[in-house]
Amino acid sequence: MNNSLLEVKNLNTLYGRSHILHDLSFCLDKGKSMSLMGRNGMGKTTTLKSILGIVSPRSGHVYFDGEDITKLPTWKRMRRDIAYVPEGRGMFHNLTVKEHLQMAARPSSNGDKSWDFDRVMATFPRLQERLSNLGTELSGGEQQMLAIGRALATNPRLMILDEATEGLAPLIREDIWNVIATIRESGISTLVVDKNIRALRKLCDHHVVVVKGKVHFSGSSEELAQNLQEVETALSV
């Protein structure tokens, strides 16, 4: 049985004449967690945007739960239960915390509503105290919690997080890692872009390191541990 949820196959993505992704391929199985690592400018965000249809690859394919979604518009991909937590969190200036969550709330494509308002609140008690604040009035950590909460409110099967803990204080980072672990334990597959190799090694089953838009390393946490020095070199500036 094919257990893959997301498959990226030979993706080539360009901005104008700049060839960014070169035959990029990887696979994420159902219920599993994957990290995507690489130095700045190596093509991580471009990979996520190609998966989401925000940019169109020149060639290659994106499969989700066995379906070729390469040509689908972004909103249709989201309706197939893919949620995105973008770099910079994407808060709306004129919406409160509660409104952000209410606006996003919807059942999954198969009618699953298990991530309702109460469950999101139970996962992020800090947001409970801030429900009537505007999203932009929150601290960076709270904004990230709201961005993740908003993604959970769509009852996704796959959650994609770009720069999951970027710019956050160490204790808040810990909170975010714990939340991502909880999400993963709930059965949602996660694709996480971050630079914290140690946290990712604990959290994720599979790891992909990109260098100049090509897969430089792809392997399990055990294989990552065996090749740690080489991977750290590929990630260091």
Ligand SMILES: Nc1ncnc2c1ncn2[C@@H]1O[C@H](COP(=O)(O)OP(=O)(O)OP(=O)(O)O)[C@@H](O)[C@H]1O
């Ligand atoms: N809209 C764009 N037009 C042209 N070039 C772009 C565009 N977006 C990104 N690039 C270039 O594509 C390359 C890959 O960028 P990308 O944002 O995917 O990298 P990244 O690995 O996510 O890095 P970072 O950690 O800095 O976000 C970089 O050289 C970047 O300058």
